[in-house]
Amino acid sequence: MTRIAVIPGDGIGREVVPVALDILEALGLDIEFDVLEQVNADTYLRTGVALSPDDFRRAQGSAAILLGAIGDPRVRDTNYGRGILLRLRFELDLYVNYRPAKLAHERLSPLRDPERRGIDCLIVRENTEGLYAGIGGRLRAETDLEVAIDAEIGTSHGVSRIVDFAFSIARTSVCLVDKSNAVPNNGGLWQRYWRDAQKRHPQLRTCHEYVDAAAMKLVADPTAFDVIVTNNSYGDILSDLASQLAGGIGLACSANINPGSGHGLFEPVHGSAPDIADKGVANPIATILTTALMLDQLSHREPAQAIRNAVYKAIERGRVTRDLGGTLSMKEAAAAIRAEL
Numbered sequence: 048m049t050r051i052a053v054i055p056g057d058g059i060g061r062e063v064v065p066v067a068l069d070i071l072e073a074l075g076l077d078i079e080f081d082v083l084e085q086v087n088a089d090t091y092l093r094t095g096v097a098l099s100p101d102d103f104r105r106a107q108g109s110a111a112i113l114l115g116a117i118g119d120p121r122v123r124d125t126n127y128g129r130g131i132l133l134r135l136r137f138e139l140d141l142y143v144n145y146r147p148a149k150l151a152h153e154r155l156s157p158l159r160d161p162e163r164r165g166i167d168c169l170i171v172r173e174n175t176e177g178l179y180a181g182i183g184g185r186l187r188a189e190t191d192l193e194v195a196i197d198a199e200i201g202t203s204h205g206v207s208r209i210v211d212f213a214f215s216i217a218r219t220s221v222c223l224v225d226k227s228n229a230v231p232n233n234g235g236l237w238q239r240y241w242r243d244a245q246k247r248h249p250q251l252r253t254c255h256e257y258v259d260a261a262a263m264k265l266v267a268d269p270t271a272f273d274v275i276v277t278n279n280s281y282g283d284i285l286s287d288l289a290s291q292l293a294g295g296i297g298l299a300c301s302a303n304i305n306p307g308s309g310h311g312l313f314e315p316v317h318g319s320a321p322d323i324a325d326k327g328v329a330n331p332i333a334t335i336l337t338t339a340l341m342l343d344q345l346s347h348r349e350p351a352q353a354i355r356n357a358v359y360k361a362i363e364r365g366r367v368t369r370d371l372g373g374t375l376s377m378k379e380a381a382a383a384i385r386a387e388l
Contacts, residue, residue: 049345052109053082054131058319059329060115061087066381067113067334073385074350076342081105088119088127097130106135111341112312115334118319129181136174139310141303142205143212144172144282145340146316148269148289148299151362155294155371158266166269166292169216172282173209174303176200179279201233201278207240212306213276214244220252224261224277224285233278262288290316297330297370300337304344313341330368331381332358357387 055064068080083102091097098106106112117131135141149167150156156164183197213221223241227234238255245253256264258281264271265285269292275285290299299316315333323329335358342351366383367373375383 049076049078049110050108051078051080051341052106052112053080054086054106054112055082055084055115056086056117056131056319057088057119058116058321058324059317060117060319062324062327062329062377063315063331063334064113064115066331066378067338070335070354070381070385070388071338071342073388074353076347076350078345081109086131088117088122091127091130092119092121097127098134103134103138107139107310110309110345113338113341114312114314116315116317116319118321120321133179133181135312136303139312140175140305140308141310141312142173142175142209143302143304143306144170144174144279144286145302145304146170146172146282146286146289146299147340148286148293150293151298151359152294155298155362157291158269163268163270166272166289168269168272168289169274170282170286170289171209171213171216171274171276172286173205173276173278175279176202176205177279179283199230199233199278199280201236203236203240206236207243210237210240210244210276213274214248214251217248217251217274220254220273221248222254222256222261222272222275224256224258224275224281226258226281228257237278258285261285265289265292287316295370296333297368298332298336300333300340302337302340302344309344311341311344313337313344327376327378328368329377330370331377332362332367332371332384335381335384353388354384357384360387 055061086102117128147169150165153164158164178197178199180200182200186194225234225237265288290296296317301316303312315337317333339351339354361383365373368375368380
């Protein structure tokens, strides 16, 4: 029996995770769920603890972690989110952030040119270094002389392994995105390992773009990209842009993985969306597609593809929530996908 740690979390996470689990159960796989209901903003506000030692132990000991959403408007500091998301990413060394962006149906694209709508790319983002490593501080805080510093961290170990991973999964091409013309030290480190990887993979096409140019080209012709590899902050931005080109944040799934250890944290990208929480209108597709990514990681590839096919069929039939142009509630949209299975 494969055990999955499940953290519904906050906001719409508490709604979309249960319907996604229903679909997983319908597949009849040998999977059990260890639901950590207590990991949420209510617990943090009451105890000041985001993820207790026991919670972390249960997550660490599972085959995978499925996370709904973290975030609550009552929590003003950043320690809550960092104490769950970043702690799991850093302490489990989940150095790959894996964000697929594939257009599910032509009508969902915001682009005018039909020939360039069919985005089908993977953004591979380094997940444990960069600006999000938390290196920096504030001097003379809350005064007119305040100085704030956030340092971008890059290491040979971190950069080399994420570049190698990007090349290992590429189908046709890999594009390195950096800003080496303005950030030369980190840029030079990425360029060094990029050149080494190019030599080892002569069968793949390669290109290099500065992040501002990459953003423009993603909009001009997203079909030009197969795999994009980049640092933590650029990947965070570009992957959200790519998700909008693929139909919107309601379809955006992600995985945070360590290919060596097998650890993985799987989460939809939409966040807790407190403005629509508890209204039954949230789009469940991002979480359902996230479970498909999780099944891929657990070597259940045929059921994973069956889930994706069911999602695409439901979208094609217009059996979707309002954000995708449909009229269904969250539970009705999830039921439509389950019916396609």
